[in-house]
Amino acid sequence: MHHNPVTITNLSYTYPDGTQALMGINLFIKPGERVALIGANGSGKSTLQYHLNGIILPQEGEVIIGEWVVKPENLREIRNFVGLVFQNPDNQLFMPTVWEDVAFGPMNLGLRDRELKEQVLQAMVAVDIDPEWYGQRNTDNLSGGEKKRVAIAGVLAMKPQVLVFDEPSAQLDPRSRRQLIDLLQTLPLTQLIATHDLDLALELCSRTVVLSRGQIVFDGQTEKVMNDSEFLRAHALEPPLSYSRPYCCIEHAPSYQSRASIQQPVVKNL
Numbered sequence: 503m504h505h506n507p508v509t510i511t512n513l514s515y516t517y518p519d520g521t522q523a524l525m526g527i528n529l530f531i532k533p534g535e536r537v538a539l540i541g542a543n544g545s546g547k548s549t550l551q552y553h554l555n556g557i558i559l560p561q562e563g564e565v566i567i568g569e570w571v572v573k574p575e576n577l578r579e580i581r582n583f584v585g586l587v588f589q590n591p592d593n594q595l596f597m598p599t600v601w602e603d604v605a606f607g608p609m610n611l612g613l614r615d616r617e618l619k620e621q622v623l624q625a626m627v628a629v630d631i632d633p634e635w636y637g638q639r640n641t642d643n644l645s646g647g648e649k650k651r652v653a654i655a656g657v658l659a660m661k662p663q664v665l666v667f668d669e670p671s672a673q674l675d676p677r678s679r680r681q682l683i684d685l686l687q688t689l690p691l692t693q694l695i696a697t698h699d700l701d702l703a704l705e706l707c708s709r710t711v712v713l714s715r716g717q718i719v720f721d722g723q724t725e726k727v728m729n730d731s732e733f734l735r736a737h738a739l740e741p742p743l744s745y746s747r748p749y750c751c752i753e754h755a756p757s758y759q760s761r762a763s764i765q766q767p768v769v770k771n772l
């Protein structure tokens with residue numbers, strides 16, 4: 503039987519202190535789909551992602567990963583299937599050297615010797631870190647962006663079928679961000695990418711899910727939602743830079759025109 507990589511039905515979750523983080527979530531992701539998960543701070547993105555590899559177990563509703571229901575006895579299979587890259591790489595890196603850190607996951611899966619070495623090397627090359635020099639570096643001494651890459655390599659080295667990213671572009675400089683986008687674009691994996699970087703969502707994901715106060719308020723074409731600045735603002739989001747119009751032009755057309763005409767000679771002199 504064919505299984506979707508991610509099937510979430512009627513999922514609700516309340517933290518022990520009473521914060522209702524998710525309410526009635528239904529989400530189905532097909533193999534190979536790249537889906538952006540967007541929403542304001544506190545809308546529930548991380549909480550939803552933690553359900554995908556059993557860091558949080560469902561209180562109400564059901565999460566199915568491939569053919570496995572997320573429950574304690576299936577966690578091993580689920581964690582082989584879903585790789586989660588945390589927002590903060592400090593929560594992910596804990597081995598002394600880069601090499602040991604990237605090798606930790608595949609070693610846990612039972613890989614040894616040549617096979618292990620190959621998988622680690624492949625993952626490092628994918629995220630553009632030089633295994634020769636980098637491998638021996640101490641993970642504590644890396645910059646934020648470097649740590650992020652090592653964290654991604656560690657997850658890729660386990661060869662998961664689903665990649666779940668919490669803020670992949672946070673901490674990355676523009677060049678590293680570009681490399682990451684190119685990398686994610688070439689990975690033939692199902693991906694769920696939680697991000698505040700709506701330009702990244704627009705470039706990488708044809709489908710976007712918008713969370714607002716624990717509920718899905720949109721699930722559809724990325725282009726469509728990014729074009730709807732009114733809807734985005736209603737859910738405390740700002741349209742991506744590449745889509746934002748000069749508001750003054752629409753809302754205060756005359757003043758925009760007069761400003762433009764004042765600026766024109768300056769432009770010509772350049």
Ligand SMILES: Nc1ncnc2c1ncn2[C@@H]1O[C@H](COP(=O)(O)OP(=O)(O)OP(=O)(O)O)[C@@H](O)[C@H]1O
Pocket residue numbers: 517518519521522523541542543544545546547548549550
């Ligand atoms: N351990 C916790 N205990 C209690 N409440 C929590 C806990 N973790 C998160 N929450 C609350 O649950 C809600 C959803 O938080 P979550 O971290 O999932 O949001 P998010 O969309 O990932 O936010 P951000 O964009 O800031 O990372 C928020 O109201 C948050 O305050």
